Amino acid sequence: MADVFEYAVVTEQGLALQAKVAAGGNIEFTKVKTGTGTVEPVLLQNQTDVSQPVQEFPFNLEPAFNTKGQGEVVLNIVITNDEVTTGYDCYQLGVFATDPDDGEILYAIIQGEKPLPIPAMDATG
Numbered sequence: 001m002a003d004v005f006e007y008a009v010v011t012e013q014g015l016a017l018q019a020k021v022a023a024g025g026n027i028e029f030t031k032v033k034t035g036t037g038t039v040e041p042v043l044l045q046n047q048t049d050v051s052q053p054v055q056e057f058p059f060n061l062e063p064a065f066n067t068k069g070q071g072e073v074v075l076n077i078v079i080t081n082d083e084v085t086t087g088y089d090c091y092q093l094g095v096f097a098t099d100p101d102d103g104e105i106l107y108a109i110i111q112g113e114k115p116l117p118i119p120a121m122d123a124t125g
Contacts, residue, residue, distance in 0.1 A: 005093065007041045007111040013048065013109035017099050029096045029107065032057045032077050034118065035092035038111055048106050050094040055118075064105070080122050089115030 010018070021027055038049025057079060075095065081087075097107035 003110040004114060004116045007044055007112070008044070008108065008110040009044045009108050010077065010108045011045055011100065013102070013105040014097070017097060017105060017107060026028060027107070029059055029075060030096045030098055030104055032060065032079070033094045033096065034079065034088075036088050036090065036115075038091045044109050044111060047109055048096075050092045050106070050109065053094075054088055054090070055079070058125065068115045081102065081118050084118060084121050087117065087119040090118050091115050 017027060033056045034054050035050030035052050036073045037049065039051055044073075057077070059076070078091070079090075079093075092109060092111045094106050095108045096104050097106045099101055
């Protein structure tokens with residue numbers, strides 16, 4: 001996917017959450033959403049949802065992330081075309097997390113200039 005998504009940012013809401021947990025605590029990642037829309041890359045940090053959402057996927061792997069050190073984590077994201085009746089072009093992926101004050105927020109978002117094609121389920125054989 002590194003060839004597909006050129007832009008990746010932690011959103012304003014994500015930065016606020018990082019500040020809240022900086023003194024101790026964890027970030028609970030909740031889900032990933034795909035979107036077919038795009039925005040100017042300079043506006044990604046201000047988004048509160050993906051543009052034109054299509055699918056969402058909970059983190060269902062234990063653990064949902066692995067610590068790499070130095071404040072980095074690797075999130076295991078599984079995107080499927082289960083229940084997709086019409087294929088679509090995915091331009092955005094949003095990572096959501098729980099904020100203790102604001103509930104579920106868009107923590108980070110990635111966007112590509114070229115889409116990641118998500119075929120209809122029956123088109124994959």
